[in-house]
Amino acid sequence: MTNERRMSVLRAVIEDYIRTHEPVGSAALTRGHDLGVSSATVRNDMAALEDEGYLIQPHTSAGRIPTEKGYRYFVDKLATVVPLSKAQKRGIRSFLSGSVNLDDTLRRSARLLAQITGQVAVVASPSLARSALRHLEMVPVSSATILVVVITDTGRVEQRTIIAAERPGDDTLSRISAKINTACTGRSLRRAGNDIRMFAGDESSPINRSLLEALARVCDELATQEQSSNLYMAGTSQLTHRQVVDMNVIAPLFDALEEQAVIMRLMTALSEVTQSHGVGIAIGSETHTPGLMNASVVTSGYGQSTADDDGGSGQPSGTAEPVAFIGSIGPTHMDYATTISAVRAVAKYLTEFMANEENSPDDDSTD
Template sequence: MDERRATVLQAVVENFIESAQPVGSAAVLELTRLDVSPATVRNDLAALEAGGYLMQPHTSAGRVPTEAGYRYFVDGLGPGSLDNTEVRQVRAFFAHAQGQIEELLADTSRLLSDLTEYAAMVVAPRHDRDSIRSAQLVDLGGGRLLVVLVMSSGVVERTYVDVYNNRELADAAQGPTAGAASAILAEALVGRTRSQPPTVPETGDAATDALVAAALAALADDQSHPGELYVGGTAKITEQFEAVSSLRSVLSVLEEQLMVVTLLRSLVDRGLSVAIGSETGMKPLADCSVVVAPYEVDGRTVGSVGLLGPTRMDYSKALAAVHTVSRRLSASLGDGDVAHALGDGDVAQAPVGISPSVPQ
């Protein structure tokens, strides 16, 4: 593709993103100020269509971008940026963010959606790679126990142990036996990951050993949990799609937590910042694009943040927002000192296109 046709393609993509209407030669000339005739532009549009970058919805209409056209456009984008008001909004959010990590991630999804008007997704840290910092068995009363694990990423996992139907265990849970079982669990689990089976020697006390076994069984049953997903701005996605069928498909996907978590993790593992249409590998998202970036704790990728919108999304803005928020979130989870961890340039600028590598 020569420079002039690349300019024509860029004009078509940018105009279609803004107007959602097919773009003709007259609009291209007005946008690009190219010193060529309308006939030359029409020839360029025809050549771009033949090359698979544009398509014509119907005869005598202008052109609209194809997936290949969007991909060429996205790969050629320079660093995106947020405006000054948005930069201040992000700074203020992380400067005042408080509460548990679950609340922070939920609020972060809403922040990202507010910045872009797309549906935002935040995947909580991957528990299978985190080590356990502390473990405690808590008696809730009424024959219910709670195993509380604090992971190295800061995530708090809670697993219920129901001993209501076992009279001996229910009685043992009320008193010092629960405390003894809690101490044994802590010794066995701390320093390990959820995927590493602990070795727990028997104590000789039947009630204590039974409580420990019940807690470990509950943890094993709960280990297949796909990880928490926080979605913000679902209502805003309704404004982005004219076709009701497309909207229904998108909303159905957002309701499937495991499906979305798997998608975002797959894109991060593949080193992709943007997946367009069929690149997502999901038929219901054929008319959508996903922009994603990982976030880190202690230099290790633990989760991801992303945006879901139509293929005609504002990619420059979406990429800048996702990368800025992911960096700020990494700093916030890492040491709580966001202002020290990132300079002004990191907030305003963000890499775009395909990431060359993703830290593991």
């Protein structure tokens, strides 16, 4: 589309439809927007936009509504994103600072995002595959059982037990733990497992070698957990209590939300592809999910993995990646500017919370 005036008409139609959820006519556009042309000219532009697939006319002699193609053009050309208010920023900080642990933080983040957008919010807990080892501890439980506690840089705490034919002494356990923590802190769990397996070759004692090999298997197991099973969701009640509810849209959306594995794959992939304004956006058929054909998804990665992982190449990647995603799901006529702003802001504060920042900077350029 090269006609600037026509682009302005399309933007005005979408803005009005997002606000009213009613088909938009040329007369209303002329009254409500400074388009600089007559109602007849606007009507001609709307007809051209319909021919080009950006608008449709749901009923004869009714106004027009945007198509998926229209929404995509609107989102891609969205010039500004509404900044969150100071009260909303304080609300984010308050919600996160009042958390007792990581799971509570993620649950609170989902509730907060749902309140801001009036849509369904989804937050995934960090992926162990993208986490770095922060600390490993071995705790003797019995003469043959050792509890292995693995703490990651994302705050996840995993516990596994090792059954040993003969348990090493406490001094040996302390020495091995210290060696692993010194050499492997900051490395991905996969690489930590490989390093621990190499340490086993340096041990002369069969008992110690067996222990190190068991520890390597623990790291391998954790590293293969590509996605966390924890998915925090909030906002279904907000969506159903909106003034205008189209059950033809909402019912399939709720069915899709029941398929958490599908939602997990969709939003993980989307959060890894940054589009407009630093978020990933899928509209209708772009979700490739039957229940979301009349819905849009806005998502962002959060957290930054510091894992030193060579990806199998032998050289550390040195690239920080998000550890999980946060996103909003709603009808295609959602308020994209506000939703983008909210998703981005909550992801930012969540990232800073996980990095143990005491105060989040008030920077409107990223909110």
